[in-house]
Amino acid sequence: MPRLLRSSGLVEDDWRRLAPEEQDFGGQRILVPLDTWLTHREALLERVPQRIGIWLDGDQEPDAIANDLARFGCIAIHFPAFTDGRGFSCARLLRERYGYCGELRAIGDILPDQLHYLWRCGFDAFELPDEVSLDTALDCLGAFSASYQSAVREAARG
């Protein structure tokens, strides 16, 4: 089971992530691909809202779920490669434009060295590969104590 870094510390992920074609909507908490949500919205709405999460790729348009954000207990943005920075913009759109307040997690190929920027763009949970120690992750997360520009965290303090 993937490990997840939250503000509370390193935890085991208790959300089951559905693959793109998967249609087994059972289980306590499920993380549904964006396309699956768009196709099976009615069926999925029968579930307890807070037990539904969405995951999307950085190249998908977050405005597709803009009106449903309150229904989700979690949104995850998937990074196909750590060099693909689209997820950073996607996160800011969800937080700043659409006002999403729930858990926003970064999943896929991310480096601990990116945690600080991810956090500044609004992520508050991070999938960590096994080989990354908690010490390294926390060190990277707090790499900088100041900033030159306002992103999600700075605006919130604003």
Next chain:
Amino acid sequence: MYRYDDRDRTLVRERVRQFRGQTERYLAGELSDDQFRPLRLQNGLYIQRLAPMLRISIPYGLISATQLRRLARIARVYDKGYAHFTTRQNVQFNWPRLEEIPDILEELAEVEMHAIQTSGNCVRNITTDEFAGVAPDEVEDPRPWCELVRQWATFHPEFAFLPRKFKIAISGSEQDRAAIQVHDVGLELYRNAAGEVRIRVFVGGGLGRTPMLGEVIREHLEPRHLRTYLDAILRIYNRYGRRDNKHKARIKIVVKAWGAEEFARRVEREWQHLKDGPNTVTEAELGHFRSFFTAPEYRDPEPNTEAEIQAQTGADRAFARWLERNVRPHRVPGYAAVTLSLKPVGVPPGDVTDAQLEAIADLAETFSLGQARVTHHQNLVFADVRRADLYRLWRELKTLGFATPTIGTLGDIICCPGGDFCSLANAKSIPIAEAIQREFDDLDYLYDLGDLSLNISGCMNACGHHHVGNIGILGVDKKGEEFYQIQIGGAAGSDATLGQVLGPSFYAPEVPRVIGRILETYVRIRHEDETFIETCRRVGVAPFKEWVYAKAA
């Protein structure tokens, strides 16, 4: 000159600490080559053909005597005793050891320098006019704006993993000396009818494999919106720039695919959400940035200076030549801006030794308020020299070898490091520059040819800006052999133009002869007072091509 505050110092210190950690994790095998690469590049560290190369940022080309001395120390202690100034107004060391890079970064931090974002797919060093603040045709000093944009771009959390590198240049004068039309974003500061500063925004320019001139997507941006508007441009690029093909990943490809109008419309739509947000520039902030670049206390000109200069030029023809080519007018009477040529024959353009760096630092303190500027022509500028000191400065520069009086002529070649150093290069470039300088070393001939830029790149990446040279030379690889493609008619600046290729490429030994034929053609067909580029524009490439490829009779 901008001075660090607590935040700058904290951030640079934290960056050094971060990079030290990354280097240790890499050396311990915790980070793979592929993972470490983007991280080290964002600290200016390349792994090159022969050794690592470290590129250090010189924000908008401004450097102090103290910083020059520190570069000298780094060259001596960590490198082979020299440094290389680049066409991006930065400086590079070609022989540092990977393990010592964090120490070098620490040495730099002590003098308010760093290597942050000098490479990698992020916003790079902001560049501008080397005569900023002193040029007579300036309408707005670009340096405070450069600093504003520098801070906005530094550690921007959203734009550190763009599809490709991103270069911004800013100009604030009538004549564009910052080549803003060949940058991903070019900002032209001007004043409207009411005398207020406005910004004309060019986007999508660039050289490289697909050279293109930028297009205007906004005519009258108000200064307070600069950051939010840049955020909008970068967000559109970050989200929709191509990531499937490295060679099609620059912003110019998106601008071309959508058309400038559609691109502008998408930016505008994005901007509506960001406009007037927390990143809006306040008057107080602008005032803060401007306060670092106020005019120094200039002294009144002495009454007999011009008569003395006249006598000196009469007595010393070499001084007269230098005065004509290497000295430019200053907006304040009694002062001049002096270009130090880093192009003596036989030295790779832009190279300086540790001892020379120290000598330049001393001269900057004696003659130019303790500062120098790096130019994108790979020279240095002393921007605030008293005209009364020109003769004395010239003699010092001559002794040091920085008084080659060829600024703006064929001898003032822009040249990338090429195949001798760079792992990307297809061909060597420095020996070509040297061969051309040797072939055309007669000053009278160079002066007769007048203003003429010759730019050399060792590969398509175009670090030597060959597309915008009046004569451009590009090294190409044909089945393992080095060839050189030659183009003419390019120009940087306000009338930026991309050159046209003459025809089939040449072997290295043929290049000086080919250049000779181009020059002969120009001399034969030019009208009176017509510069090389003007002749090119009037007649096109045909007459040049004809003579270059003419069979020996």
